[in-house]
Amino acid sequence: MKQYVMGNGAIALGALAAGVGLVAGYPGTPSSEIIETVSRAPHEGVHLEWSVNEKAALEVAAAAAYSGARALVTMKQMGLNVASDPLMSVSYIGVKGGLVIVSADDPGPISSQTEQDTRRFADFCRIPVFDPSSPEEAFEMIQDAFELSEKYGTPVLFRPTTRVCHAYAAVDAPEQFSPKPFEGFVKDSGKWVIFPRLSYINHGRLEQRNAEIAGHLSSYRFNTSEGAPSRKAVIASGVSYAYVKECLQGRNDIRLIRIATAFPFPEDFLLSALEGVQEVLCVEELSPYIEEQVLKTAGRHHLPLRVSGKLDGSVPHNGEISVELASRILKDFLGLDTACEPLNDADAPALPVRPPVLCAGCPHRASFYAVKQAMKGKKAFFCGDIGCYTLGNAMPLDMVDTCLCMGAGITIAQGLNHTNPDAVCFAFVGDSTFFASGMTGVVNAVYNEADIVLCVLDNSTTAMTGHQPHPGTGRNMMGNIVDKVDIAKVLEGIGVRTVMTVNPLDLRSSVEAVSTCAALPGVKAIIFKSPCIALSRPSARCAVDPAKCTGCKKCIREIGCPALVASGGKVTIDPNLCTGCRLCAQVCPFSAVGGACHE
Amino acid sequence: MNKNILICGVGGQGTVLASRIIAAAAMEEGHPVHSAETIGMAQRGGSVTSHIRIGESAYSPLLPWGSADILMAFEPAEAVRNLKYLKKGGVAVVNTAATRPVTEAFRPTGYDGSEMTAWLRDKCACIFVDAHEVCRPFGSEKFFNVIMLGIAAGSGQLFLSKDTLLRQLKKQIPPRYLDINLQAFLAGYEIGTQKSK
Numbered sequence: 102m103k104q105y106v107m108g109n110g111a112i113a114l115g116a117l118a119a120g121v122g123l124v125a126g127y128p129g130t131p132s133s134e135i136i137e138t139v140s141r142a143p144h145e146g147v148h149l150e151w152s153v154n155e156k157a158a159l160e161v162a163a164a165a166a167y168s169g170a171r172a173l174v175t176m177k178q179m180g181l182n183v184a185s186d187p188l189m190s191v192s193y194i195g196v197k198g199g200l201v202i203v204s205a206d207d208p209g210p211i212s213s214q215t216e217q218d219t220r221r222f223a224d225f226c227r228i229p230v231f232d233p234s235s236p237e238e239a240f241e242m243i244q245d246a247f248e249l250s251e252k253y254g255t256p257v258l259f260r261p262t263t264r265v266c267h268a269y270a271a272v273d274a275p276e277q278f279s280p281k282p283f284e285g286f287v288k289d290s291g292k293w294v295i296f297p298r299l300s301y302i303n304h305g306r307l308e309q310r311n312a313e314i315a316g317h318l319s320s321y322r323f324n325t326s327e328g329a330p331s332r333k334a335v336i337a338s339g340v341s342y343a344y345v346k347e348c349l350q351g352r353n354d355i356r357l358i359r360i361a362t363a364f365p366f367p368e369d370f371l372l373s374a375l376e377g378v379q380e381v382l383c384v385e386e387l388s389p390y391i392e393e394q395v396l397k398t399a400g401r402h403h404l405p406l407r408v409s410g411k412l413d414g415s416v417p418h419n420g421e422i423s424v425e426l427a428s429r430i431l432k433d434f435l436g437l438d439t440a441c442e443p444l445n446d447a448d449a450p451a452l453p454v455r456p457p458v459l460c461a462g463c464p465h466r467a468s469f470y471a472v473k474q475a476m477k478g479k480k481a482f483f484c485g486d487i488g489c490y491t492l493g494n495a496m497p498l499d500m501v502d503t504c505l506c507m508g509a510g511i512t513i514a515q516g517l518n519h520t521n522p523d524a525v526c527f528a529f530v531g532d533s534t535f536f537a538s539g540m541t542g543v544v545n546a547v548y549n550e551a552d553i554v555l556c557v558l559d560n561s562t563t564a565m566t567g568h569q570p571h572p573g574t575g576r577n578m579m580g581n582i583v584d585k586v587d588i589a590k591v592l593e594g595i596g597v598r599t600v601m602t603v604n605p606l607d608l609r610s611s612v613e614a615v616s617t618c619a620a621l622p623g624v625k626a627i628i629f630k631s632p633c634i635a636l637s638r639p640s641a642r643c644a645v646d647p648a649k650c651t652g653c654k655k656c657i658r659e660i661g662c663p664a665l666v667a668s669g670g671k672v673t674i675d676p677n678l679c680t681g682c683r684l685c686a687q688v689c690p691f692s693a694v695g696g697a698c699h700e
Numbered sequence: 701m702n703k704n705i706l707i708c709g710v711g712g713q714g715t716v717l718a719s720r721i722i723a724a725a726a727m728e729e730g731h732p733v734h735s736a737e738t739i740g741m742a743q744r745g746g747s748v749t750s751h752i753r754i755g756e757s758a759y760s761p762l763l764p765w766g767s768a769d770i771l772m773a774f775e776p777a778e779a780v781r782n783l784k785y786l787k788k789g790g791v792a793v794v795n796t797a798a799t800r801p802v803t804e805a806f807r808p809t810g811y812d813g814s815e816m817t818a819w820l821r822d823k824c825a826c827i828f829v830d831a832h833e834v835c836r837p838f839g840s841e842k843f844f845n846v847i848m849l850g851i852a853a854g855s856g857q858l859f860l861s862k863d864t865l866l867r868q869l870k871k872q873i874p875p876r877y878l879d880i881n882l883q884a885f886l887a888g889y890e891i892g893t894q895k896s897k
Binding site for chain 2: 103105130131235264265267268269270271340343344346347350351423424425428440441442443444446448449450451452453454455456457458460496497654657658661663665666667677
């Protein structure tokens with residue numbers, strides 16, 4: 102049946118069609134909808150989980166593959182850094198059932214900390230990687246990835262990029278799925294226990310295997326060569342191939358080569374596709390991976406080939422490629438004009454900027470504001486983390502001094518404390534991030550005697566990536582209600598002596614809690630507990646009494662809630678946005694905000 | 701048929717529903733469809749776009765500049781921001797009611813959208829509509845997305861039949877909100893028909 106799905110949906114349906122028996126992952130844009138699609142599709146017999154982090158997900162899935170089941174792991178590219186420990190080793194150990202790791206890259210970057218390239222990881226770990234250019238291809242290719250993984254007993258990476266993950270297309274997926282039958286785990290310590298001797302042997306084997314796979318992939322149907330042989334050829338991969346195709350619509354006098362499997366590099370295929378070619382342009386996003394392989398191939402075979410791309414400045418190193426950029430690059434290389442001419446907007450009026458902001462009524466705003474109030478006039482550092490609450494950096498809150506990677510706020514705060522003992526060091530961490538990689542940081546703080554205030558912004562969900570459940574929510578992806586892992590008890594168990602839980606929407610108690618904790622030595626924790634307003638949107642609204650509002654705009658200047666609107670010298674509250682959190686009512690020096698009045 | 705549609709606006713205006721209905725209607729009429737939407741952090745009050753590509757020869761998930769047959773702009777500045785996607789001779793349906801950015805409250809620039817509409821008027825064929833005005837009979841601006849869909853359809857620039865769109869609305873909108881949404885669509889359709897005469 103034809104289904105119109107997002108690229109991530111196509112990946113999920115493809116994996117189900119391949120008979121996947123276990124799916125695990127950690128949310129991260131642009132990969133999160135893969136697991137969500139599996140959960141909505143019929144998937145009886147499939148174990149499905151949001152794991153606590155990517156490393157856990159990969160290890161759970163690797164064991165399923167040891168048992169002979171087909172297993173899928175999903176994450177964004179930054180998650181692969183977290184999963185890289187098991188990934189390196191499972192590459193040496195190998196698998197019995199197919200193991201495919203989807204690591205979604207994010208050129209731009211649109212919602213990531215780096216523009217890293219999963220194809221390089223594949224090379225580094227010595228495992229194959231697939232690179233789809235559209236949702237339709239992703240649907241087919243993920244099935245090929247499982248076949249290849251099982252045939253050669255190796256984990257396989259699958260690397261879509263944001264524009265493929267988030268593009269919609271129709272795919273023809275079966276209506277029912279069932280996991281491929283498997284044998285179960287068979288003990289064999291000579292195979293499943295990694296020891297230096299085994300690694301030595303397997304290292305040799307995997308290089309030999311990769312040479313074989315490269316040969317196999319040289320005739321892979323998605324490594325394609327189109328157009329008549331020409332003196333100048335273009336090589337592209339992933340969504341860049343789609344952009345180049347868009348530019349070259351209908352032209353078959355230019356050779357277009359597409360590499361869908363960057364590692365192991367299909368050298369034989371490239372050699373035949375390059376016959377008669379004297380100049381080649383490599384169009385790819387992120388790193389010049391294919392370009393380097395082409396240079397290597399040209400060197401090894403003494404080809405009289407001129408190679409352009411990122412390394413000679415023809416293609417930018419950073420950012421996405423678009424049709425417009427591809428068109429400009431092709432114009433320089435081929436001397437042909439492929440762009441449609443847009444309307445001239447050079448004289449357009451200055452456009453308002455719309456930075457993303459915390460939602461109206463977001464409890465994070467109140468938590469940040471409480472800390473800010475309590476620390477007024479004191480030297481304090483605010484270490485942020487990954488999640489919606491990174492947006493606490495925006496004016497007027499301005500409450501994020503550092504942000505590095507998942508869980509790092511807690512440990513960065515410790516390093517700042519050891520080197521800046523005169524400052525109060527705060528770490529802000531979301532509930533999901535706390536479970537993902539915050540807990541070990543707290544152990545480190547307790548053990549190494551850091552003086553920090555840990556603020557857990559507990560909104561009972563993984564909000565930024567689309568409200569996935571986590572161990573603190575009491576729900577899992579098998580649809581079961583499970584015991585909630587209690588953050589306060591975890592902290593107490595670690596040995597944090599002061600653990601307070603406050604409602605951030607109660608400003609006075611929140612400020613008090615922060616002031617108390619800031620004055621104490623050691624590790625102190627405040628759990629700011631209030632649900633994400635996108636999950637349980639309250640029906641209450643606040644309203645400004647125009648007779649009392651003096652137009653001082655303190656509310657707007659201090660908390661910057663999008664529901665607060667300055668109009669006619671006064672402030673009004675947009676009833677379409679207000680959630681009745683009453684933070685502004687507690688900030689207003691003239692008690693002009695009424696409510697929360699229920700509708 | 702090869703048609704490109706760009707929908708733009710501000711996160712929270714319901715552009716995604718409009719985009720899904722158009723895509724589904726085009727599929728129902730037997731065309732290959734591809735689309736892409738803004739997802740993630742930018743949804744929170746940021747500029748959002750939906751790109752819809754109908755026909756065989758669409759490779760890029762995003763529209764190339766200068767290729768949109770119709771620009772459905774839910775906000776005047778977003779219309780200006782995305783005008784580069786409109787092809788010469790294409791039509792822009794533009795909401796003249798501005799959504800002021802949050803930063804406007806504490807760093808005012810006086811933005812109210814009027815400068816945008818004045819500029820657009822000279823650039824391309826425009827159908828202007830004031831969201832506040834057209835939503836008034838429905839008691840909430842939440843229906844603006846469906847009204848906008850109706851306007852685009854009524855203008856004839858969506859190249860999709862009214863019946864197909866109505867069928868898709870019925871399919872995709874939960875029953876308890878359906879009636880008012882159908883009314884909103886039909887009201888928009890009427891406006892679109894009138895304004896493009």
